[in-house]
Amino acid sequence: MSTRLDIQGMGCATATGGELLSVPRAGVLATRFKALADPNRLRILSIVSGSSAAETCVCDLSAPLGLGQPTVSHHLKILVEAGLLNREKRGVWAYYSLVPGALEALAATILPADATP
Amino acid sequence: MSTRLDIQGMGCATATGGELLSVPRAGVLATRFKALADPNRLRILSIVSGSSAAETCVCDLSAPLGLGQPTVSHHLKILVEAGLLNREKRGVWAYYSLVPGALEALAATILPADATP
DNA sequence: GACAGACATCGACGGGTGTCGATGCATCGA
DNA sequence: TCGATGCATCGACACCCGTCGATGTCTGTC
Secondary structure, three states, rough: OOOOOOOOOOOOOOOOOOOOOOOOHHHHHHHHHHOOHHHHHHHHHHHHHHHHOOOEEEHHHHHHHOHHHHHHHHHHHHHHHHOOEEEEEOOOEEEEEEEOHHHHHHHHHHHHHHEEE | OOOOOOOOOOOOOOOOOOOOOOOOHHHHHHHHHHOOOOHHHHHHHHHHHHOOOEEEHHHHHHHHHOOOOOHHHHHHHHHOOOOEEEEEEOOEEEEEEEHHHHHHHHHHOOOOOOHHO
16 A cells, blocks of 8 residues: 555554544544644743753743734643643743644644655 | 744744744644644544555445545545645546645644754 | 732634535546 | 537625634732
C-alpha cells in the first residue's frame, strides 16, 4: 500500500475505501486543530515556547499581540482546554507553559503511517 | 534551552520573550490548520489516503460521510486551496489525491526545534 | 479592613463557516 | 444531436468564532 494516514489509535477499518477515521475521533482531532487555526493562538504558542523560562503571564502577551486582556485570556483558555498549554497560578499572576509532548502527539496524528521510521 | 517552537522559516527574533512567529506567517499557518479543523475534512483526508489507488472521486466520499454532494465539493475545494489535496479531472470524474509531503511539512511546523533528530 | 492590581467571566456585536437545495457546465453514450 | 451523468457554483440559512467593554473574583499590600 502507498502512504496511508494511520490516524493514531483509530484501529483499522476496511482497508479499501472504507472510512479509516471514526466520527468521534475526528471530532476530537478537529477540536485540537481548531485551537491552532488562529494566527494569534499560534503566536501565543510561539511566544510561550520561546520565553526564557518557558512560561509566560498574560500581561506579557497582551502587548506583543496587540490584543486586549480579555481576548488574550479567551485564547489561553482555548489552548488550555485543547491540552496544549498548562496554567499555573502563583499569587496574582497566572503562568502558562507548553504541555510536554502535546504538539508532538498532534503532529504525529497527521503523519502517514510509513513516514515514521 | 528548553523545548522551543522554531516555527519553520520564521527566522529568529529576540530570544527572550520576543515574538518568534511573524504575523504574515502566522496567518498562512492558521489557514492550513483551519483546513484540518473540521471532522469531515479529516475524514476526507483519511479516506483519500486510505483508498487502494490513493485517489478518490467525489461520489465515493458523499455516501460514507453522510453529506450532500455540494458540501463534499466545498470541503474538497478548501483542502485543495490549502495545498493538502491534488485535483485531477479525468473525463466526467474528478479524482483527489494527497499532495506528497504536505501533511509532513505542516506537522514539522508545530514540532519543537530540538525534537527533530 | 480597605484598597489596588492581575486575571477570569459575561454580554454583545460583526464576520466567518458548514450545510443544503437549486442551478450551471462540462463530458460521455445512444 | 440529445439526454444523462458527475461535478462545481450560487444563494440562503443557522450557527459558531474572535473581539471588545464592563464587571466579577481573588490575592497581596498598606
